[in-house]
Amino acid sequence: MIGVPVLSIAGSDPSGGAGIQADLKTISACGGYGMSVLTALTAQNTRGVSAVFVPPTEFLAQQLDAVLTDVPPAAIKIGMLGSATVIDTVREALFALEAAGVRPLVVLDPVMVATSGDRLLDADAEAALHRLMAHVDLVTPNAPELGVLAAGAEPTCTADLVTQARALAHRHHVWVLAKGGHLVDGLTAGGTVTDVLLSPQGDVQAVDHPFVETTNTHGTGCSLSSALATFAARGADWPAATRLAVDYLAHALAHADELGIGSGHGPVHHLAGLWDGEGVPSLGLASGWWAQLAARARASDATTVVRALASGSVEPELFQLYLGQDLAYLQDYAEHLDAASNAAADRGDVDGAAFWAASATVCREEEPELHTRLGAEVPEPDAVTRAYADHLASASAAGYPVLVAALLPCFSLYAEVGARLAPDLADDAAAEVRDWVTTYADPGFAAVAAEAMARLDELAEDADPATRERMRRAMAQSLEREIAFFDR
């Protein structure tokens, strides 16, 4: 959900590159509504920290109370804490929230030292940090911080990161994203930085991203943890939120030198994507489901019709059977596209209504031209076609988001099959094969399929978990119907 409240509990960096300033920019860029509670004020710029002022903890508690009693955040990012008393005040606020039945997602960036080398956490505050961890879902230590928290030597390679992150994950039953930004010695442009994500059970996932040759890395840790909190608040699970956050930061880092702020370690370009008109990153939930179905989608290559198309010549009987049934199917499919258009209009989604209506027109007027050109006529629908129609009808009854999920494979699978077959189309391929393949390999068709997916991604993000699950299943079911449709 775009605009979910996300709270940063962190210190202020008046130069705007780290701390709550970085957090608010990042939360906004990633699609959240940013709020901030200040733990400490630093006098800081891109060259370093010259002073730290920690307001009385009573005032910290008042800030927390004011925000939390009015705007319950979907996620909280915790940054600079400064001292054990500050940590305990934050812990008590989280404990009180939980006692009241409110459990926001909590990301802890265990800030100890700034990029400039200045300490931001008292050395005696480590025990308090471990106590806080009971209320945390995911913690994002850099290499030196991980060494301190896991009570080991400072990690010097990815294998060290994994070992120590696993110990920390087990100890506190938390997700750990161990950052590799301090292990980049010797890397040059084109190299790869590896962060590692560990589940509370210790499962490892390497999260690779391109090394960016820049000295403008001030606040990378603050920005990453805020992006993580925001994507999780919008509904991504931790692995997906991690990938989205790392990609967001990679883009902000890649554009950091364009900003050119300050004479020391300057900030990353938090708003690079927004200013370039790319908008807020999509969670891509439905795209993720489709990606998980990729192996099934490839199974369509083994069907009778697709194998024949790939060979360049189709047996006329088989092709007429398939094309005829497809004509019958398209009539029914167009009606469901109309229903989707009406449902979008009912929700006030004018663009969506126009998109589905235009797709219905293509289904009724343009696409059947291919079929009739190839000699097909509308037959009685057979069992396979009827089963697909029944599935679409039941998806339609389950509501607009589930219907759109069911409509999706018809777009995506045909665009993918077209794109796969076109490059290998033999020069002597039969005319009807060429006609079919070029119709579905058309870049315009791919663009329409991509837009349908983008609309489904948006619906998935706004859906509750039960509806999401129904959407995912409706998509998978339609894919099975599509494969059966090709296998005549």
Ligand SMILES: Nc1ncnc2c1ncn2[C@@H]1O[C@H](COP(=O)(O)OP(=O)(O)OP(=O)(O)O)[C@@H](O)[C@H]1O
């Ligand atoms: N030069 C770089 N190129 C690409 N990614 C980088 C680079 N430097 C840091 N990162 C990434 O930035 C994120 C923050 O990592 P890092 O280890 O620098 O954290 P940090 O030390 O907590 O940051 P901060 O500078 O805010 O204290 C990680 O995802 C890391 O991989």
Ligand SMILES: Cc1ncc(CO)c(N)n1
């Ligand atoms: C306020 C603040 N928080 C965090 C960091 C870590 O980069 C910093 N430099 N300043």
